[in-house]
Amino acid sequence: MSDSPSTPLTTADGVPLKVSLRRAVRQSKLKALLLVAPLLLFLIVAFLMPIGEMLWRSIDNPEVSSSLPRTVVALEQWDGESLPGEPVYAALAEDLKAGQKARSLGLLSSRLNYEMSGMRSAVMGTARRIELIEPPYREALIDINDAWGEIDTWRVIQRESSPYTLSYYLAAVDHQYSPSGDIVAVPDYLQIHGTLFWRTFWMSGVITFLTLLLGYPVAFLLANLPLRHSNLLMILVLLPFWTSLLVRTTTWIAILQSQGVLNDMMVALGVIADEARWQMIHNKTGTIIAMTHILLPFMILPLYSVMKTIPPSYMRAARSLGGRAFLSFRRVYFPLTLPGIAAGGILVFILSIGYYITPALVGGQSGRFITNYIAYHMQTSLNWGLAAAIASILLFVVIVFYLVFNRLVGVDKVKLG
Amino acid sequence: MTATAEAEPDTQQDSTSTNTCFARFINVQKSYDGEQLVVKGFDLDIRKGEFVTLLGPSGSGKTTCLMMMAGFETPTHGDILLKGAPINGLPPHKRGIGMVFQNYALFPHMTVAENLAFPLEVRHLSKAEIQRKVERALAMVRLEGFGDRRPAQLSGGQQQRVALARALVFEPELVLMDEPLGALDKNLREEMQYEIKRIHADLGVTMLYVTHDQTEALTMSDRIAVFNDGVVQQLASPETLYEAPENAFVAYFIGENNRLQGIVTEYSETVCQVQLDNGDRVLAKPVAVSGVGERTTLSLRPERVAIIRGESTGFDNRFSAEVREVTYLGDHLRTRLSVCGSDEFVIKTPNAADHAALRAGDVIDIGWTMQDCRALDA
Numbered sequence: 158m159s160d161s162p163s164t165p166l167t168t169a170d171g172v173p174l175k176v177s178l179r180r181a182v183r184q185s186k187l188k189a190l191l192l193v194a195p196l197l198l199f200l201i202v203a204f205l206m207p208i209g210e211m212l213w214r215s216i217d218n219p220e221v222s223s224s225l226p227r228t229v230v231a232l233e234q235w236d237g238e239s240l241p242g243e244p245v246y247a248a249l250a251e252d253l254k255a256g257q258k259a260r261s262l263g264l265l266s267s268r269l270n271y272e273m274s275g276m277r278s279a280v281m282g283t284a285r286r287i288e289l290i291e292p293p294y295r296e297a298l299i300d301i302n303d304a305w306g307e308i309d310t311w312r313v314i315q316r317e318s319s320p321y322t323l324s325y326y327l328a329a330v331d332h333q334y335s336p337s338g339d340i341v342a343v344p345d346y347l348q349i350h351g352t353l354f355w356r357t358f359w360m361s362g363v364i365t366f367l368t369l370l371l372g373y374p375v376a377f378l379l380a381n382l383p384l385r386h387s388n389l390l391m392i393l394v395l396l397p398f399w400t401s402l403l404v405r406t407t408t409w410i411a412i413l414q415s416q417g418v419l420n421d422m423m424v425a426l427g428v429i430a431d432e433a434r435w436q437m438i439h440n441k442t443g444t445i446i447a448m449t450h451i452l453l454p455f456m457i458l459p460l461y462s463v464m465k466t467i468p469p470s471y472m473r474a475a476r477s478l479g480g481r482a483f484l485s486f487r488r489v490y491f492p493l494t495l496p497g498i499a500a501g502g503i504l505v506f507i508l509s510i511g512y513y514i515t516p517a518l519v520g521g522q523s524g525r526f527i528t529n530y531i532a533y534h535m536q537t538s539l540n541w542g543l544a545a546a547i548a549s550i551l552l553f554v555v556i557v558f559y560l561v562f563n564r565l566v567g568v569d570k571v572k573l574g
Numbered sequence: 575m576t577a578t579a580e581a582e583p584d585t586q587q588d589s590t591s592t593n594t595c596f597a598r599f600i601n602v603q604k605s606y607d608g609e610q611l612v613v614k615g616f617d618l619d620i621r622k623g624e625f626v627t628l629l630g631p632s633g634s635g636k637t638t639c640l641m642m643m644a645g646f647e648t649p650t651h652g653d654i655l656l657k658g659a660p661i662n663g664l665p666p667h668k669r670g671i672g673m674v675f676q677n678y679a680l681f682p683h684m685t686v687a688e689n690l691a692f693p694l695e696v697r698h699l700s701k702a703e704i705q706r707k708v709e710r711a712l713a714m715v716r717l718e719g720f721g722d723r724r725p726a727q728l729s730g731g732q733q734q735r736v737a738l739a740r741a742l743v744f745e746p747e748l749v750l751m752d753e754p755l756g757a758l759d760k761n762l763r764e765e766m767q768y769e770i771k772r773i774h775a776d777l778g779v780t781m782l783y784v785t786h787d788q789t790e791a792l793t794m795s796d797r798i799a800v801f802n803d804g805v806v807q808q809l810a811s812p813e814t815l816y817e818a819p820e821n822a823f824v825a826y827f828i829g830e831n832n833r834l835q836g837i838v839t840e841y842s843e844t845v846c847q848v849q850l851d852n853g854d855r856v857l858a859k860p861v862a863v864s865g866v867g868e869r870t871t872l873s874l875r876p877e878r879v880a881i882i883r884g885e886s887t888g889f890d891n892r893f894s895a896e897v898r899e900v901t902y903l904g905d906h907l908r909t910r911l912s913v914c915g916s917d918e919f920v921i922k923t924p925n926a927a928d929h930a931a932l933r934a935g936d937v938i939d940i941g942w943t944m945q946d947c948r949a950l951d952a
């Protein structure tokens with residue numbers, strides 16, 4: 158190796174070659190960046206920022222520290238063993254006065270109420286009468302509401318005075334802080350998210366398996382029929398994409414409901430009695446049937462793209478070497494389609510655990526997914542922190558699946574069509 | 575020499591010494607679309623241990639015939655017999671025919687050893703026996719130590735050898751090969767031709783080989799079936815095909831060939847006279863003509879034409895020709911002449927020291943015997 162760094166190469170006009178190359182590369186990079194700039198901007202605004210916002214919201218905890226600034230400072234010295242001293246009560250009274258004037262105590266009261274029931278009325282009730290009280294504040298406040306005389310109340314306020322909290326994540330997995338600060342499971346009758354997470358995963362698994370079962374032969378036909386027929390079949394596979402998701406889902410309602418097409422036919426044919434119509438909608442069955450149908454193309458396309466690359470001579474070779482048709486399929490064809498199965502499986506599964514509309518419309522109570530609870534917390538209970546925490550867990554699960562998949566199969570193998 | 579060669583010495587057979595018919599196509603026809611016959615009345619007898627090649631231009635139906643033998647296509651009409659029994663209804667895996675595909679069709683998810691073990695495993699052989707046979711097969715194609723590789727980690731020639739070994743490892747009596755060397759470069763192709771011949775000689779298996787490369791067919795085969803338009807034009811040994819083509823297609827397809835067109839003016843069993851389109855008269859050997867007045871194509875090999883200096887009597891035909899172009903090819907010279915109304919008349923002369931150099935524009939005398947000039951169909 159005899160490089161001669163003493164004489165760097167230069168271009169004809171004397172500029173060092175490296176400098177001139179860097180300049181040229183920088184220009185083409187800049188051009189490329191300009192071309193993708195609009196999309197990049199769009200993605201940042203419409204995709205990355207919302208996700209960031211969601212992750213932020215799942216741990217953000219501003220209510221106590223912003224509404225009770227003086228109380229928080231005063232509580233810093235508190236040992237947490239006995240009721241706090243008069244300065245703390247005075248600070249609370251002042252904070253509540255300020256808050257009542259600014260009408261900003263609503264958020265605080267619901268935030269504290271998540272942690273300890275009864276806190277909403279304690280805060281709002283005290284705030285209404287705060288103008289009337291006089292020192293000593295300790296007795297006065299406890300007089301208005303017993304909650305101010307409990308050590309646990311102050312522990313909760315002290316704990317939630319931190320600007321970040323894990324309590325939304327705890328709630329998302331059916332846990333909470335006990336008043337003394339330990340992490341404990343919520344009472345049985347309140348445990349809902351764990352069941353929903355579990356149901357979402359196993360039903361998505363069933364849906365993935367069903368799409369594989371139904372999609373594999375179709376993909377095989379697509380890849381092996383003469384072009385004329387396979388084109389027609391491909392159009393049939395893609396046809397659902399041309400109709401709205403909502404239409405497809407509501408059509409299933411029309412077909413599956415107890416006065417629906419399928420039940421009517423079965424009754425007419427005498428297969429079932431009129432009183433014993435099948436319950437196929439507004440339960441798990443409905444969700445599984447409708448979602449299997451809707452997600453089927455996402456299984457067929459990756460399978461097809463893999464099968465298309467398997468030349469028919471492999472199967473012929475296996476047959477001519479003495480393998481029966483099924484054995485040749487199992488030993489030769491099937492293993493070669495595994496990347497397609499993995500790609501389609503991961504795609505359908507990820508889409509499925511994030512699906513919202515279909516389970517909401519046909520799932521009833523028992524066929525509902527965790528996503529429907531995210532929507533519930535967004536729209537009805539208005540607990541956005543909890544909604545964000547559940548959504549973040551879902552995002553995390555998807556990322557884990559993606560990484561596992563990338564490790565096992567390689568994302569570069571996935572092609573659609 | 576490999577172990578297999580010692581195990582079965584001297585199984586190479588002269589194709590004429592045994593006459594047991596091993597595989598037969600009897601008047602086989604095949605149509606894919608119900609409108610056009612791709613194979614029309616195909617007849618072929620293959621003797622045991624023979625190396626038969628189907629040679630023909632692209633689209634002539636060679637692969638189709640092979641696929642019918644292997645059981646992947648069914649004949650529209652006619653019978654295919656294997657060891658005397660019709661196999662029309664037999665599924666491919668019961669035929670016990672080894673097959674080498676053009677693109678090798680090695681299973682990419684299995685190692686070389688697993689590929690070779692596949693036909694043995696489906697036959698439920700014991701583990702030890704499978705291992706022994708796989709190793710022997712690898713040794714036969716000189717790939718010892720490659721058992722753990724994947725097909726993708728092998729060169730084209732090595733993949734070809736594995737495909738060959740896989741088709742032979744379960745000891746089939748008949749092996750089909752569909753242009754197995756088509757994807758290899760020239761040197762490798764020649765090496766593999768030799769290799770396949772050696773294995774054929776060592777094992778004594780019957781081989782039905784498909785190619786559209788005439789040199790390959792000529793060097794490897796015991797007999798060649800020249801295939802065109804769905805029928806066998808001529809089935810004969812390489813020498814016969816080259817020396818005595820029976821029709822104009824075979825003459826044109828095998829080797830280089832001068833074609834002269836004319837009408838028969840005199841005819842006997844052994845000799846005929848042909849008046850060419852430009853008026854010249856040529857004596858020729860009648861092969862596919864039967865009487866005066868027929869149109870015919872005369873076929874004449876370039877190396878059978880001599881340059882005559884001074885008086886010479888050994889030639890039945892003698893003409894004066896003008897040199898158009900001389901191509902130097904090392905061991906011989908290829909000279910294009912204008913003679914007998916053709917500008918494409920080619921002769922080949924050995925590059926001997928005493929030969930005077932020809933130049934374009936020279937006028938020379940050339941001659942050939944009546945035996946070398948065959949009067950074929952028009």
Ligand SMILES: Nc1ncnc2c1ncn2[C@@H]1O[C@H](COP(=O)(O)OP(=O)(O)OP(=O)(O)O)[C@@H](O)[C@H]1O
Binds near residue numbers: 630632634
């Ligand atoms: N599966 C098929 N369906 C319809 N037509 C076919 C099919 N396979 C082959 N053919 C047609 O049959 C004819 C013969 O094909 P075949 O493959 O036997 O030719 P070949 O002699 O092997 O040619 P090549 O040397 O190019 O391989 C061709 O015209 C081809 O278009």
Ligand SMILES: [Mg+2]
Binds near residue numbers: 636637638752
């Ligand atoms: Mg072919």
